[in-house]
Amino acid sequence: MMNKSLISAITERDRAMQRAIKSVIPYVKHRLCSWHISYNAQANIGDPKFTAAFLKCMVSWWTIEEFDIQWRSVVSEFNVEKHSLVIEKGNTRHLWAQAYLTGHFFVNMRSTQRCESMNASLAIALKHKKTYLDVVRAIEDRISRMHMNELKADYLSSQTMPFQITKQVDLESHDAEIFTRESFRAFQDELQWETLKFETIGLPCRHQLHILKHLDYTYLPGTLIQNRWTKDAKASAPSFVDLNVPPEVMQMARFAALRSTSSRFCYIASKTDASFKTARDEMKRLT
Template structure:
């Protein structure tokens, strides 16, 4: 979770009322019972500034409904837990062909009744299903690591590293082959991160790290599959990316404006100049303010070659003209104009890649290539196939360039 939570409210499970829905005569499923009664019982806790301890600041204990009887409390959702011992025993029984219902009956008899078992049939079923999913994920990860080991044997300069969480599940992953690492040596002054592409591979976003070569064609330096979009994950990616690239820091970094990414850049590569995509800025302006004229003027001001003093005057003028001085987006963009206004970016090298076309083309290819991929290994190989096609196109570009510019017969030079 990003940010620091200072206050948390705990409400009764019967708080509020169920949203009313249209009563359809031909409804196939019966309405579930109404359980919410608008109960106002709640506890408010806040954290102290001195030692970060949580204290109860408000408490209202009066319920407007009958409370659960002691005999029924074991069946409350918050009290139902399937222990690891129960899961292990149930798994053993399932492996020899015993059905889930029979397993539940057996565990209930062992515990001396339903009120002692600690969970219901649905809880046991869900726990066994989670175990199956983890087994599949672990198997996929093992296959992926074996594939990367093969790649390292074939490509001595192949780089791959990953991290796992406290339960041993794959967390973050980054890889780069020898060609990509060599490309970074020559063309790694400007790198581009795009965190907008989401691919539902166990909920993991895929993040290509790209740049441009001497033909201004997009090249991929590395690819990461991350657990989440927090500063911690982005810092992990940047730190290991630098390790893969012999600690050569880029001169400039172009991103989509993700705040967690901005914090990671400041932490890991503080001397790199950071700027934002044009396209994301224009899209956000239109989505939040909804005025095409303002968006057009805003887009024009982003690329105008003014001095910083001229830009500030023009910016105040247009903000006043459209009466958006108090709009949160306008306030934010005004405070961060050093990240997007050309007036504040003069003299910095960005290899002419301030638009998102570099990453969008890759994202479009990813969306197609990964549409039916179900495992980590399938995804990695699809990404590698896409990178291979990009390199083939680059070879074609080199060949066509040599045809258009034949060498001089006297000097032998193009």
């Protein structure tokens, strides 16, 4: 992809696939899908409380030492030391526990559900199709909806400004201009107090932001900005999407963007009687 080598891979627990990755691309950091792991834990152990504790061990930003302590505690608490699944997961913890994967870039992904959801939606769409033409139309319809969602996200990022939630007005304003809407929300979460977050996800961690606030920075240094999460991420990549978007599609995208923005605005305005009346009167004036 654009002359860059693969650095990360997320797969199911298929052993043949694991062997292939280790043999063909040994330099790639391999991670097992969290959804499949938690599903198998529930299916094999059958205790929702164990599954919840197992999931906490899997996703928590602990150190390796903290994880090992918590893992032994969970295994002992539920008396599953001799269960084959638990033994296997203990031996492969480096493939699924966040503690062992922290510091390696996975684009904030833990599962293969993005492609799984695509496969599921296509399976539903194709269930009653009988001809090859029906199949092609169903696939094109799914791809069209994906492009529509992307268009809406791009429109929201370029044409709207997120609400500010902290007193760091200048810092938030600067970064809202840089990051896409979804990336900025993750940035805001960190702005309100984890180690190696930047290396793992690609967004500044709370410790870095705390130092910037202490130094009275009103902007984010370029060294803490990964182009992947910015509004300019697509600028250097070739586009294969038809830019001649039909007017009705653009109208739908604008409507979706306005509805999304106004929904949060209405929620905030409804918190007090005064803000409710002000918002209502302004909307009446505009319409």
